[in-house]
Amino acid sequence: MSAEPGRAPHTDHWALDRAGGTVRIRELVPADQPALTALLDGLPPRDRYLRFFTLSSTSARRYTDSLLGAGARGRPALGAFRGDQLLGVASYARSGGPATAEFALVVDHRDQAHGMGTLLMEALVSRAGAEGVDTLTADVLAENTRMTRLLTDLGLPMRCERDGSVLGVTITLAAGERYRGAVDARERTADLAGLEPVLRPRSVAVIGAGRAAGSVGRAVLANILRGGFTGALTAVNPNATSLLGVSCVPSVGDLADAPDLVVLCVPAPVVPTVLTECAAAGAKAALVITSGITGPLARQVRAIVRAHGMRMVGPNCLGLVNTHPDVRLDATFAAHPTAAGEVGVLTQSGGVAIVLAEALTRIGAGVSTLVSTGDKLDVSGNDLLHWWTADPGTTAVAVYLESFGNPRRFARLARGLSAVKPVVVVRAGVSDAGRRAAGSHTAALASPTATLDALYHQAGLTPVDSLAELVDALALFTSVPLPAGPRTAVVTNAGGAGVLAADACARHGLVVPEFGADTLAALRAVLPPGAAAADPVDTTAAVGPEVMTAAVAAVLGDDSVDAVVALCVPTALGDPTPGVLAAVSADSAKPVLLVRLGQASGVAREPVPGGGFVPGYADPDRAVRALAHAVHRRRWLDRPRTPAARPGGVDRGAIERLVAAHPDGGWLDPAESLALLAAAGVPVQPGRVVAVEHAAEAAAAELVARGRPLALKAVTDGVLHKAKAGGLALGLCDHHDISAAVTVLRENFGDRLRGVFVQAMAEPGTELLVGVRGDPRFGPLVVFGAGGTDAEAGTHTARLCPLAEADLTDLAHEDTAVADVLRRVGHLADTTPEIAELDVNPVIRTPAGVIAVDARVRLVPASHADPLARVLRGEP
Incomplete structure (x- = not known):
C-alpha cells in the first residue's frame, strides 16, 4: 500500500472465495474482451443500473473500451476467473492528481455472495498502493446497499458525502490494524470453508487400495475402518468388488456420488490423470499420499487442483486424522490408532507425525486433528492455524515445520492462535551452516536461528529443540494453569533431588524464593526433626503422604510462590506421591509439577482426586524446563499488544x-x-567523503571548522572491520596527525581506497x-x-x-x-x-x-x- 512503498502487488495469483473455492485473480488483457463483454451483457437490469446508473448497454461498452481498447493504458483492470469464466472486474483510473484514482467494480450476480467483490478490491488496493496511489474514489448510488456494505466492511478508512441519490465515496489506503484484522477474518472464513471437506468429510473414496498386504492404500483403508469413520466409505479398484468389506467400483467415474474427500495412493505418474477424473466426478478435496511428485509433475498437480476449485493435502505425506466423534477419520498408514484428545498436530514429516501421535496417546492428551502436510503443494500450516483457532476441541497445538511458504502470514496467524491456545513448535531446518559471508556486523549476527527465534517470540510460540521437549511442554499446557511468575517452590523427600531441581531453576531462569514467616511456621509444625523448611523443602525420606500433602499445601498458600515442583522418591517407608496429588485443588490457580525420579516414562499426566491432572516427569530438569516455557508464555500473554507508534519527523x-x-x-x-x-x-554525527588526494587538506579544514578531534575512515569495498583492517584513525588533533593517518590509509588499501570519510569525533x-x-x-x-x-x-x-x-x-x-x-x-x-x-x-x-x-x-x-x-x- 502507499504507506509501504516497494510492496509489489500479486497481479496473477490464486485465492479462495468465501465458500472456500479457488479463483484466479489476474490482470485483464485484450484477449479477455469476449469474456468481459459476456460478463457485462449477462448483468440483470438492476445490476446494470446500479453499476452504470442506466439501463442502457452503451455505458457497459464504453467501460469495456476504457479497459481493453486502444486508449486503455494506465487503467489497471483485475479480473477474477474460474476456468475461462470471468466472474468480476475491479479497475481504477487516476484522477485529481497522481496519488488519487477513481475505481470501479462489477461482479457477476451469481457470485456476489461469495466474497468475489472483496477479493477483487483487496487486489486492487494492493496494486494501487504499489503504484503510489493513496486515495480511491467512486460515485455509488445510495440505494446500492450491497456495494456500500462491501466498501465499509473492507476495513479501510472511508468517507461518504451524499449528493442527492449519489454517494461520493473516498477510501484512504492506510493498512492499519482494522484492515489487517478484516483481511485475516475474511481469510479465516474462506480457509475454514475450504478445509471443511478435508477435515470433516461426509464421504471418502480411497483410490489405489490393493488386495495384497503391504499396500499403502490398503493400510489407509484399514485405518479408516479401524477408526470408525462416520461417513460413507468407498474404494476404487478395477480388480475387486470389495476390499476389507468396503464396496469397490472399477473407476472414479463409476462413483455413485461425488465424494467430499478422495485419498490417492497411486503411482506418481498417474496422479494428474486420477485427480482430473476426481475433479470431473465432483470431488471437493484430495489427500495425496503418493511420493515422488516433483518438478513439472508437481506444477501440473497443483494446476489441476486450482483449476477445479479443490483443496489438497500432500503429496508425500502420512495422511490426516480427525478424532471428533462426529467424524472419526484416520486416513493414515500409521501402525497404531491415534487416541482422541485435545492437541492439534501439524507436521511436514510423516515419521514425526507418528511419533507425536503415539506420545500424545501415551500421556493421555490425545489428538484432536493431525495433518501431515508433506510437500505442501496446497494446504499448508497457515491454513491449519485458522482451523485450530476456530476449533473448540483443540486446546493446544504442536508444530513441526521444515520450511515456511509465507512467514509473515504465518506470524500473523500464529499470533492470533497463541493468544487463545498454546502453540509448541520444534526448531528445525536452521543451523549456522545456513549462514553466508556477511558484509556487515548485523548480517553476521542475523543467523537463520535468530530470525526464527524472533518470529517465535513475537508470535507467542513456544520453541523447543526436540520432540521429547515438545511433549514435556504439552503435558504441562494440557494439565495445569500457567504460573503468574517465575517464583518456584521445590518440595522433596530426597535432599539431593531438591538440589538438582533448584539448580535447574537457576539454569532455566526461574527463581527459588524465600518463604514468608507463616509458611515457615506451618512447615515446621508438620515436618519431622531434621527436615529443612526453607526453599527447597526437604521433608526427609521418613515422611508419608499425609505430611507431603500438608507441606505442598503450605507452600501453595505462600504469596511469594507462583508454582510448585514436588519431587518424590519411593522408599521402604512409603511413597509420598499420593500426598502431592491430594494437595492439588481443582480450582488452584498455581501449577503443581510432579517429579517421580526413575519412573518408566519420561513424562505422564497424573490424575488428581476431584478431577484434572498434574504433569509428572522422570527428571527434575525436564520438569523445570517445561515450567520455564509456561512462565515465558504467561509473560507473552501479559504483554501489551500495542503496535510501535509511527515516528514523527521522517x-x-x-x-x-x-x-x-x-x-x-x-x-x-x-x-x-x-x-x-x-x-x-x-x-547522527555528520561527516563527508573526500577524494583521497585531497583528504589531508579537507580534514585539516574540518578540524579548524569543528574545533574537535577528527576521525578518518577508509571508504573501500569488502571491509567489515575497519579498525582491524587498518582503515580507521581516531583522535586526530593536528595537521601532522592527519597527514600521517592519510598516508597509512593509502599504504593499507592502495587502489582499493575510493575515498576518505572525514568526521568530527563524538563524545x-x-x-x-x-x-x-x-x-x-x-x-x-x-x-x-x-x-x-x-x-x-x-x-x-x-x-x-x-x-x-x-x-x-x-x-x-x-x-x-x-x-x-x-x-x-x-x-x-x-x-x-x-x-x-x-x-x-x-x-x-x-x-x-x-x-x-x-x-x-x-x-x-x-x-x-x-x-x-x-x-x-x-x-x-
Whole structure:
C-alpha cells in the first residue's frame, strides 16, 4: 500500500472465495474482451443500473473500451476467473492528481455472495498502493446497499458525502490494524470453508487400495475402518468388488456420488490423470499420499487442483486424522490408532507425525486433528492455524515445520492462535551452516536461528529443540494453569533431588524464593526433626503422604510462590506421591509439577482426586524446563499488544531520493548512509567523503571548522572491520596527525581506497549496535546489542518488523532515547524494502542522548510482495 512503498502487488495469483473455492485473480488483457463483454451483457437490469446508473448497454461498452481498447493504458483492470469464466472486474483510473484514482467494480450476480467483490478490491488496493496511489474514489448510488456494505466492511478508512441519490465515496489506503484484522477474518472464513471437506468429510473414496498386504492404500483403508469413520466409505479398484468389506467400483467415474474427500495412493505418474477424473466426478478435496511428485509433475498437480476449485493435502505425506466423534477419520498408514484428545498436530514429516501421535496417546492428551502436510503443494500450516483457532476441541497445538511458504502470514496467524491456545513448535531446518559471508556486523549476527527465534517470540510460540521437549511442554499446557511468575517452590523427600531441581531453576531462569514467616511456621509444625523448611523443602525420606500433602499445601498458600515442583522418591517407608496429588485443588490457580525420579516414562499426566491432572516427569530438569516455557508464555500473554507508534519527523522524500539514486542497489558511502538515517530522524554525527588526494587538506579544514578531534575512515569495498583492517584513525588533533593517518590509509588499501570519510569525533559513551537484515520472506530483522569492537562478541537481541511497543521495551530496556532510535530504524526498514543490510555501529549512548557515528547500508532492487495479500501458495 502507499504507506509501504516497494510492496509489489500479486497481479496473477490464486485465492479462495468465501465458500472456500479457488479463483484466479489476474490482470485483464485484450484477449479477455469476449469474456468481459459476456460478463457485462449477462448483468440483470438492476445490476446494470446500479453499476452504470442506466439501463442502457452503451455505458457497459464504453467501460469495456476504457479497459481493453486502444486508449486503455494506465487503467489497471483485475479480473477474477474460474476456468475461462470471468466472474468480476475491479479497475481504477487516476484522477485529481497522481496519488488519487477513481475505481470501479462489477461482479457477476451469481457470485456476489461469495466474497468475489472483496477479493477483487483487496487486489486492487494492493496494486494501487504499489503504484503510489493513496486515495480511491467512486460515485455509488445510495440505494446500492450491497456495494456500500462491501466498501465499509473492507476495513479501510472511508468517507461518504451524499449528493442527492449519489454517494461520493473516498477510501484512504492506510493498512492499519482494522484492515489487517478484516483481511485475516475474511481469510479465516474462506480457509475454514475450504478445509471443511478435508477435515470433516461426509464421504471418502480411497483410490489405489490393493488386495495384497503391504499396500499403502490398503493400510489407509484399514485405518479408516479401524477408526470408525462416520461417513460413507468407498474404494476404487478395477480388480475387486470389495476390499476389507468396503464396496469397490472399477473407476472414479463409476462413483455413485461425488465424494467430499478422495485419498490417492497411486503411482506418481498417474496422479494428474486420477485427480482430473476426481475433479470431473465432483470431488471437493484430495489427500495425496503418493511420493515422488516433483518438478513439472508437481506444477501440473497443483494446476489441476486450482483449476477445479479443490483443496489438497500432500503429496508425500502420512495422511490426516480427525478424532471428533462426529467424524472419526484416520486416513493414515500409521501402525497404531491415534487416541482422541485435545492437541492439534501439524507436521511436514510423516515419521514425526507418528511419533507425536503415539506420545500424545501415551500421556493421555490425545489428538484432536493431525495433518501431515508433506510437500505442501496446497494446504499448508497457515491454513491449519485458522482451523485450530476456530476449533473448540483443540486446546493446544504442536508444530513441526521444515520450511515456511509465507512467514509473515504465518506470524500473523500464529499470533492470533497463541493468544487463545498454546502453540509448541520444534526448531528445525536452521543451523549456522545456513549462514553466508556477511558484509556487515548485523548480517553476521542475523543467523537463520535468530530470525526464527524472533518470529517465535513475537508470535507467542513456544520453541523447543526436540520432540521429547515438545511433549514435556504439552503435558504441562494440557494439565495445569500457567504460573503468574517465575517464583518456584521445590518440595522433596530426597535432599539431593531438591538440589538438582533448584539448580535447574537457576539454569532455566526461574527463581527459588524465600518463604514468608507463616509458611515457615506451618512447615515446621508438620515436618519431622531434621527436615529443612526453607526453599527447597526437604521433608526427609521418613515422611508419608499425609505430611507431603500438608507441606505442598503450605507452600501453595505462600504469596511469594507462583508454582510448585514436588519431587518424590519411593522408599521402604512409603511413597509420598499420593500426598502431592491430594494437595492439588481443582480450582488452584498455581501449577503443581510432579517429579517421580526413575519412573518408566519420561513424562505422564497424573490424575488428581476431584478431577484434572498434574504433569509428572522422570527428571527434575525436564520438569523445570517445561515450567520455564509456561512462565515465558504467561509473560507473552501479559504483554501489551500495542503496535510501535509511527515516528514523527521522517523525511520520506529524502529517503526515496537516496534509494532512487541507486536503482541497481549496492553499498552507500558513509555520508549517504548517515544521511539516510538522518532522514529517518535518527541523530547522527555528520561527516563527508573526500577524494583521497585531497583528504589531508579537507580534514585539516574540518578540524579548524569543528574545533574537535577528527576521525578518518577508509571508504573501500569488502571491509567489515575497519579498525582491524587498518582503515580507521581516531583522535586526530593536528595537521601532522592527519597527514600521517592519510598516508597509512593509502599504504593499507592502495587502489582499493575510493575515498576518505572525514568526521568530527563524538563524545565518548557506551557503544551500541543497531542493525537491520532485510529478508523478502520474513521481513526486516532488527538486531540490537553491544557495538564497537565488541559487536560480534557481545549479547544481541533480534526482532522482526513491524515492531510493537513491547518489542522496543525488550530491546531498549526502558531507555527512551535508544528506543526512539530503534523505532525509527525499524520503521525505515519496514517501509523501505530496498534495504538489504543496515549497520549502525557504533551508536553512542551518552548522558546527553544518543548519536549514530558510523553506518553501512546496502540496497537491493525491491521485490517484496504485499504481506496482506490473500494468495494461495505456488505459481498460477
